[in-house]
Amino acid sequence: MNWDTLVAYENRRSGTALLFERIDDTLYASIQCPFGATLKRNPFRAHGILNCVGGSHTSAARRPFNCEWTFAGRHRRCCCYCRRRCCCCCSKALTSVSFGKEATMIDAENRIILNVGGVRHETYKHVLKKIPATRLSRLTEALANYDPVLNEYFFDRHPGVFSQILNYYRTGKLHYPTNVCGPLFEAELEFWGLDANQVEPCCWMTYTQHRDTEETLTVIDQLDIDNDQLNEEEVAKKFGWEEDYTAGKLTKWQHLKPKVWSLFDEPWSSGYARVVSIVSVFFITLSIFTFCIKTHPGFRVPNLRSLDHLQGNASWIGSPVVLWNSSRQLLSPTAMNQLDIINPKLFFVVELVSNVWFTLEYAIRFVFCPNKWKFLRAPVNVIDLIATLSFYLDVLIECLCLDINEDTIELFSIIRILRLFKLTQHSSGLKILIQTFKASAQELTLLVFFILLGIVIFASLIYYAERMQPNPDNDFDSIPRGLWWAIVTMCTIGFGDMVPKTYMGMMVGSLCALTGVLTIALPVPVIVSNFATFYSHAQARAKLPKKRRRVLPIDQAKLQVVKSNAHHTFSSHYL
Structure with a gap:
C-alpha cells in the first residue's frame, strides 16, 4: 500500500505535528496545526536517515514498525505503532524517508553544507568536483573547518561573493557582483583557489575598473601632490632609516636632512618652505624673461672689437649711424649683417645672480635628497643642471676670448627655457597635466602616425593634381614642397604661401583639410578623459582622512584571543 503522509514529530500538548508528504515523487516537510491547516511546506532537507520496514498499513490493525535511523554519527532503532497512515517515532533531523518500494530516496550522503559567514549553502559533492585543484574540491571531514555536530563546513568569508563562486561551480x-569592490572579489577568488581571469566577458569591463583605479592612485602617489606633512615614522621610511628609527638611534644629521629637504622640495611643509618656493619661482621667471627680452634690437649693441675686418657704413636701430673700422673705412649694410652683437652688462648680472641661486638650490637638493640616483635621473633636475652648465660655459668662452659666434653659444642656452618645467614642483595641476600626456602617449603616437601618413599621401596627390592641367603659376614643383603644404593644411593653419589653382588641386586640398580635422579631433576626447580621471582621483584622494584606523593582522588577533581565553581560564580557576 502506498503511503502519502508520515508523521515524523508530534507535540501532544499543542497538537501540532511535523509531517512528511510525498507529492509527485518529491518529499515535502510541513507543519500542521490541530485544526488541520498547513502552516509551512518546503522541500524536505535534514541530516539523518530513516528506514521503516514491516508492519501493517490498515487502519484497523496496529502492528509495530521497526524503525532505524542514523543521526550525529549514532545508529538508533525503535519500535512504533501504526495509526492509520502515521508513524510517530522519528526525529526532526531526518534526511531521507522510505515509503515502501515506491518511495523516493534523497541522496543525503552526497549532499554537503557550507556555512560561509553565517549563511548556509547546500550543494552536492560532485558539483564541487567540477573545478579541480581548488579549496572546495578538496574538502574532507579531517579539516579544521568541519563541524561534526552540525555536519557542516564553516568559513569566515564574504557570503555574498561566495554565492557567485558557488554558482560558478554549478x-x-x-x-x-557589482555590489562589492574589485579587490575584495579578487581576494575571495584567491582564497577559494580560483582564477580571476575566468570572469565572463559581460562582466570583465566592470570587474577590471578597479585595476585602472589602483594604477591611477599609484601614479598620483608617485606625483607626491599631497599637502600633508609626513610624521617621523613616514619620514624615516622615506629616507630608509626604519631600523634606526625603531631603535631610537637617529643622529643629528638624520634629523636635519629631512628638514632641509622639505624646505627646498616641499613648498607646503612650512612657512619657510613657502618663502623658498616663492624665491625659486621668481628667479625662474626672471631668467626666462631675461633670456627672451635680450634678443630685442632695442637692447643690443655692436661689438666694436669685430669691426676691424669689416668695411662700409650702416644705420643702427633706425638711426643713421656711420661706423668706421681702424682703417677709417665705412661699413656697408652687408658688412653689418656679419657684425657680432653683444648685450649690455645688466643682462649678464641678472643671469649671473639667477644662476648662482640655481646652482645653490641644485647643490642643496642633491646633498639632502633621500635618493641621489633617483634625483639625478629626474628629467626636471637634468634640465636644471644642463641649463646651469650652459651659462657657465658661456662665461668661460667669454673670459677666454675665444673666436666663437655669439649666436652659436646662445643656441645651447635655449635649454634654459625648459626651466619652466620646474614650476611643476609648485603646482599639482601641472603635474597632473604632464602625467596626462604620459598616459596618452599611445594615442598621441597613433595621432602622429596618421598625420605623417596623411601628409605623404596628400603631398603626392597635390603634386600630380596640379600637373594634370596647364598651370603656369604652379607652386607645387616637387613632392617635398607639397609636404610643407600638406602639414600646414592638415593642422588647419593655412599660411597661404602655397595654394592649389586647379579644380583637382582644390578637391585634394578640401579632402586634406577635412582629414586633418578628423584625425586631430579623434584623440582629444581620450586625452581629456585621462586628465579628468587623474584630476578627479587626485581631488578625492586629497579629501580622504590621512589617519586611518589600524587593523591588526589575523595571526596577531588570534594570538590576543588565545591570551585572553587563557587569562580568563586562569582567573576562573583561582576564583
Missing part, C-alpha cells in the same frame, strides 16, 4: 560561468 553553471561553469563566473560573474562579477
Whole structure:
C-alpha cells in the first residue's frame, strides 16, 4: 500500500505535528496545526536517515514498525505503532524517508553544507568536483573547518561573493557582483583557489575598473601632490632609516636632512618652505624673461672689437649711424649683417645672480635628497643642471676670448627655457597635466602616425593634381614642397604661401583639410578623459582622512584571543 503522509514529530500538548508528504515523487516537510491547516511546506532537507520496514498499513490493525535511523554519527532503532497512515517515532533531523518500494530516496550522503559567514549553502559533492585543484574540491571531514555536530563546513568569508563562486561551480560561468569592490572579489577568488581571469566577458569591463583605479592612485602617489606633512615614522621610511628609527638611534644629521629637504622640495611643509618656493619661482621667471627680452634690437649693441675686418657704413636701430673700422673705412649694410652683437652688462648680472641661486638650490637638493640616483635621473633636475652648465660655459668662452659666434653659444642656452618645467614642483595641476600626456602617449603616437601618413599621401596627390592641367603659376614643383603644404593644411593653419589653382588641386586640398580635422579631433576626447580621471582621483584622494584606523593582522588577533581565553581560564580557576 502506498503511503502519502508520515508523521515524523508530534507535540501532544499543542497538537501540532511535523509531517512528511510525498507529492509527485518529491518529499515535502510541513507543519500542521490541530485544526488541520498547513502552516509551512518546503522541500524536505535534514541530516539523518530513516528506514521503516514491516508492519501493517490498515487502519484497523496496529502492528509495530521497526524503525532505524542514523543521526550525529549514532545508529538508533525503535519500535512504533501504526495509526492509520502515521508513524510517530522519528526525529526532526531526518534526511531521507522510505515509503515502501515506491518511495523516493534523497541522496543525503552526497549532499554537503557550507556555512560561509553565517549563511548556509547546500550543494552536492560532485558539483564541487567540477573545478579541480581548488579549496572546495578538496574538502574532507579531517579539516579544521568541519563541524561534526552540525555536519557542516564553516568559513569566515564574504557570503555574498561566495554565492557567485558557488554558482560558478554549478553553471561553469563566473560573474562579477557589482555590489562589492574589485579587490575584495579578487581576494575571495584567491582564497577559494580560483582564477580571476575566468570572469565572463559581460562582466570583465566592470570587474577590471578597479585595476585602472589602483594604477591611477599609484601614479598620483608617485606625483607626491599631497599637502600633508609626513610624521617621523613616514619620514624615516622615506629616507630608509626604519631600523634606526625603531631603535631610537637617529643622529643629528638624520634629523636635519629631512628638514632641509622639505624646505627646498616641499613648498607646503612650512612657512619657510613657502618663502623658498616663492624665491625659486621668481628667479625662474626672471631668467626666462631675461633670456627672451635680450634678443630685442632695442637692447643690443655692436661689438666694436669685430669691426676691424669689416668695411662700409650702416644705420643702427633706425638711426643713421656711420661706423668706421681702424682703417677709417665705412661699413656697408652687408658688412653689418656679419657684425657680432653683444648685450649690455645688466643682462649678464641678472643671469649671473639667477644662476648662482640655481646652482645653490641644485647643490642643496642633491646633498639632502633621500635618493641621489633617483634625483639625478629626474628629467626636471637634468634640465636644471644642463641649463646651469650652459651659462657657465658661456662665461668661460667669454673670459677666454675665444673666436666663437655669439649666436652659436646662445643656441645651447635655449635649454634654459625648459626651466619652466620646474614650476611643476609648485603646482599639482601641472603635474597632473604632464602625467596626462604620459598616459596618452599611445594615442598621441597613433595621432602622429596618421598625420605623417596623411601628409605623404596628400603631398603626392597635390603634386600630380596640379600637373594634370596647364598651370603656369604652379607652386607645387616637387613632392617635398607639397609636404610643407600638406602639414600646414592638415593642422588647419593655412599660411597661404602655397595654394592649389586647379579644380583637382582644390578637391585634394578640401579632402586634406577635412582629414586633418578628423584625425586631430579623434584623440582629444581620450586625452581629456585621462586628465579628468587623474584630476578627479587626485581631488578625492586629497579629501580622504590621512589617519586611518589600524587593523591588526589575523595571526596577531588570534594570538590576543588565545591570551585572553587563557587569562580568563586562569582567573576562573583561582576564583
